[in-house]
Amino acid sequence: MRSADKQNALVQGTLEMLILKTLALEPMHGYGIGGRIGQISNGVFQVNAGSLFPAIYRLERNGLIKGEWRVTENNRRAKYYALTAPGRATLKRETRGWEVQTAAIARILQASAGDL
Amino acid sequence: MPPLTRVIAGLRGLFRKQRREQELDDELRGYLENATDQKMLAGLTREDAQRAARVEMGSLDAVKERVRDVWWESLVHASWHDLRYAIRTLRRSPGFAAVVVLTLALGIGANTAIFSVVNSLLLRSLPVVEPQRLVTISSSTEIGGSTAPWTYAIWEQIRPQAHLFDGALAWSSQRFDLAQGGETQPADGLFASGDFFTTLGVPALLGRTLSPADDVPGGGPDGPVAVISYGLWQRRFGGNANVIGTPLVVERIPFTIVGVTPPEFFGTEVGRAFDVAVPLATEPLIRGKDTLLDVRRAYWLTVMLRLKRGQSPDAATATLRALQPRIREGAMPAGGPARAQQEFLSEPFSLVPAAGGTAAAIRTVAPDDPRRGRAGAAHRVREHRQPAARACGGTPA
Numbered sequence: 001m002r003s004a005d006k007q008n009a010l011v012q013g014t015l016e017m018l019i020l021k022t023l024a025l026e027p028m029h030g031y032g033i034g035g036r037i038g039q040i041s042n043g044v045f046q047v048n049a050g051s052l053f054p055a056i057y058r059l060e061r062n063g064l065i066k067g068e069w070r071v072t073e074n075n076r077r078a079k080y081y082a083l084t085a086p087g088r089a090t091l092k093r094e095t096r097g098w099e100v101q102t103a104a105i106a107r108i109l110q111a112s113a114g115d116l
Numbered sequence: 117m118p119p120l121t122r123v124i125a126g127l128r129g130l131f132r133k134q135r136r137e138q139e140l141d142d143e144l145r146g147y148l149e150n151a152t153d154q155k156m157l158a159g160l161t162r163e164d165a166q167r168a169a170r171v172e173m174g175s176l177d178a179v180k181e182r183v184r185d186v187w188w189e190s191l192v193h194a195s196w197h198d199l200r201y202a203i204r205t206l207r208r209s210p211g212f213a214a215v216v217v218l219t220l221a222l223g224i225g226a227n228t229a230i231f232s233v234v235n236s237l238l239l240r241s242l243p244v245v246e247p248q249r250l251v252t253i254s255s256s257t258e259i260g261g262s263t264a265p266w267t268y269a270i271w272e273q274i275r276p277q278a279h280l281f282d283g284a285l286a287w288s289s290q291r292f293d294l295a296q297g298g299e300t301q302p303a304d305g306l307f308a309s310g311d312f313f314t315t316l317g318v319p320a321l322l323g324r325t326l327s328p329a330d331d332v333p334g335g336g337p338d339g340p341v342a343v344i345s346y347g348l349w350q351r352r353f354g355g356n357a358n359v360i361g362t363p364l365v366v367e368r369i370p371f372t373i374v375g376v377t378p379p380e381f382f383g384t385e386v387g388r389a390f391d392v393a394v395p396l397a398t399e400p401l402i403r404g405k406d407t408l409l410d411v412r413r414a415y416w417l418t419v420m421l422r423l424k425r426g427q428s429p430d431a432a433t434a435t436l437r438a439l440q441p442r443i444r445e446g447a448m449p450a451g452g453p454a455r456a457q458q459e460f461l462s463e464p465f466s467l468v469p470a471a472g473g474t475a476a477a478i479r480t481v482a483p484d485d486p487r488r489g490r491a492g493a494a495h496r497v498r499e500h501r502q503p504a505a506r507a508c509g510g511t512p513a
Contacts, residue, residue, distance in 0.1 A: 030143060031150035049147055049173045050182055053140075057186040074153060078146045079139070 015055050020091040023065055027082035030056060064090050140183055144176060243380045245317025250470040251429060253419045255463050266417040268409045269447035274419060280435050282422040283315035292392055296365045303391035307399050315422050323360040323375035331395040340398045342371040346379040348391040367402045412449040420470055429467050436465045
């Protein structure tokens with residue numbers, strides 16, 4: 001993934017999960033999604049357009065999000081994306097799976113000889 | 117999805133691509149503007165902000181290309197799904213699948229075949245000079261019926277009137293055996309009147325074509341002569357120029373080859389080729405006592421006229437019909453019931469364009485074409501129709 005910027009490489013498929021999460025908070029346009037991810041991660045993840053848009057379009061193709069043209073607060077037209085019902089379900093499932101994985105990985109990484 | 121919705125979705129898909137590109141453009145432009153706004157808020161000038169936003173985004177085309185990859189992915193994905201679905205469905209009902217495949221195969225095959233036939237019969241014109249001035253004389257009561265509707269006696273009556281037109285010609289297609297002995301060597305032959313080639317406007321590639329002087333019983337000054345086609349010349353004589361003057365055995369009778377026709381001339385019927393043409397009057401040499409020249413009930417000749425320049429088919433028909441009583445009387449079969457004789461006299465001549473090829477097509481594809489029969493049996497002797505038999509719906513004797 002191109003968003004695998006330097007040392008803060010995103011695990012494959014993680015970007016899509018982050019987009020879903022961002023949109024679960026509120027519907028947003030492409031630039032907003034990228035900015036929000038950077039903001040919440042305290043600048044750890046900088047998502048560029050070349051990664052963001054293919055991910056967005058893939059999610060839309062799979063019916064997890066849905067785009068809609070609206071007028072922004074600056075009076076511009078922008079395509080706002082919102083989560084669909086399957087998208088919500090997917091987010092829930094992936095979040096749980098992610099928690100299980102990270103917990104397991106954390107346990108492994110913190111394991112010491114005494115735990116065996 | 118209900119069928120109608122599906123159709124509409126499909127139609128919309130045709131226009132979707134363009135709209136999709138447009139939307140992507142709009143969306144990416146919006147993204148750039150937002151990024152620019154953001155950087156201006158951070159204190160950059162408009163130009164600097166724009167430049168910084170562009171640099172951050174990278175190549176616009178590269179971004180679009182990657183989004184298009186997603187579209188492609190989904191197209192391939194969907195097509196693969198459709199294909200697998202189709203195969204599964206067809207496998208579940210192999211009978212139906214077989215019928216569909218067969219129907220398509222037959223449909224495509226039939227179309228191809230019909231086009232080939234139409235192409236060779238209708239779209240090509242006769243390989244002669246100004247074929248649009250050629251007309252075939254037919255008897256109007258037999259539209260599309262008879263393949264060669266005239267007797268030699270009628271031709272003898274029409275021939276002296278050829279000056280009223282730009283010439284007249286008669287011929288009969290025939291299968292000839294060209295073997296000197298032993299195994300038969302069948303060939304497509306023509307009994308042709310002396311003016312046949314000159315009236316058609318077909319010159320000789322080599323030697324000469326037939327002349328009226330050749331078209332006399334027993335052969336003219338050169339004896340029985342034959343004109344061969346380019347095809348036969350190549351096949352049988354290897355294109356040897358010395359072929360002129362050499363003998364050619366036709367149905368065991370020696371003829372002398374006097375000429376070769378050009379390669380593009382295939383005969384007077386589109387869709388059929390000829391190999392050998394001999395004068396009409398030499399027919400008794402070949403058929404012996406079975407000759408049809410004197411049989412006034414033997415209908416075996418096709419007669420064509422070449423109209424004069426500016427002579428309309430209607431005018432030519434009128435000219436011909438004015439001569440009709442004389443022609444008919446001169447060629448009247450002896451005997452027979454009075455009513456049949458009256459019918460023979462009143463059956464009007466009509467002219468059919470020969471150039472369109474349509475008449476030739478009807479003739480060529482007619483299933484009961486008698487000239488396709490064996491040599492010798494390839495003529496038809498038509499009895500006078502019996503009025504009584506016709507009245508009660510019986511077939512003519």
